[in-house]
Amino acid sequence: MGKVSGVGRGRARVVVVGGGFGGLTAVRALRRADVDITLVDRHTYNTFQPLLYQVATAALNPGDITWFLRAVRGRQDNVRFVKGTLAAVDHGNRRVRLEGGTTVPYDYLVLATGVTTNFFGTPGAEEFAVPLYKRSQALQIRDRLFGSLEDFAVNGQHRELRIAVVGAGATGVETAGALAEFRNNDMPVTYPEIDRSRLHVTLIERSSDVLGPFHEKLRGYARTALAKRGVDLRLDTAVREVLADGVRVEHDGEEELLPAGMVIWAAGVTAHRCVSTWGVPQGRGGRITVDEHWRVTGLEGVFAIGDVAIGPDPLPQLAQPAIQSARHVAKLVRADLRGRPDRVKPFTYTDKGTMATIGKASAIAQITHFPRLTGFLAWLIWSALHIALLLGYRNRFATMINLSSKYLFSGSHNAIVGETPDQSPAASG
Known part of the structure; x- marks a missing residue:
């Protein structure tokens, strides 16, 4: 069994599991603390999920x-990185075990593993739908899209092609809007042999509106912007089954089969199944229960932050709660090292607002202490x-250059593509 020690000796050992918004914020907030940090993640990279x-x-x-x-070591030498997946936590001996047997000792443990796709038990969803939560999934969607279009350009003159997006939260709305704009603005130039009216972008939402957390005015703007781009919006529509060639939905008690070449799942998130093996208490959605200081209930020196944690007052699963909770935990660790943890007041969340974009020059912004914004200014x-x-x-x-070339220069239709695998004939619709 392998063992990973801290960077130095005789100092408190902090293990942070997860290199997302919360995990990296916690690491950086402890940059000048008298601790040795081990950052553990199953990937060697952080993914900025809002732009997937x-x-x-x-x-x-x-x-x-x-x-x-x-x-991260470029500006912080009290941290080391270990690539691995958390398998178990030995709370009695204060060490974590990674898959493969490697163990990492800790004095303070910060669980910032995030969450994963929630299929809600929908038959066929996990098998046939493609989530949009990881880099590999974004690439899978991109490559399948262009593979389907290449096939459609040659063999699809008398067929219909549909991309169904399930879930009208921010990810679903942004994805559907971007796909519709690609169809409307780029395909007439890059795929002139395809009748773009045969490519349908369908956004399916179980509730009665899109972007539930936003103000009614902003939701109305988003619906209008989606309709303007030709998105087929199906509200009050439940997904009953995902098939290899489509999705079965129900609206007003009537079921309908929507043939689709690809189903993108953006309907919700849940805790990873493996959390149940870590010896931590779990609450709604399998999330780890914490107190007002993000301390895991009943466990000394163990914290959970970000999406994987749920406290007495549940917060939205966004970047800001993860960042703010990470800073609070780092502050508490520093205070505890000085023997004054009682000096730290309970966590208070500062809501800075939220935003979503529908497409070029079209977004909504609900920013605290500012008027509600729509259109170009919100998009900017x-x-x-x-x-x-x-x-x-x-x-x-790089992102500024690529987004500028896409949205600011109307003559640019260059797509960033990879492999375009051969596709079976797309479903008729």
């Missing part, structure tokens, strides 16, 4: 939104904020 749909729709390179986790703020939040100057510059 731009990779899926060929606007960005995957490298634009991923950041090498080992690069959305673009600037997302670029600023990316890790690394190279990623910010």
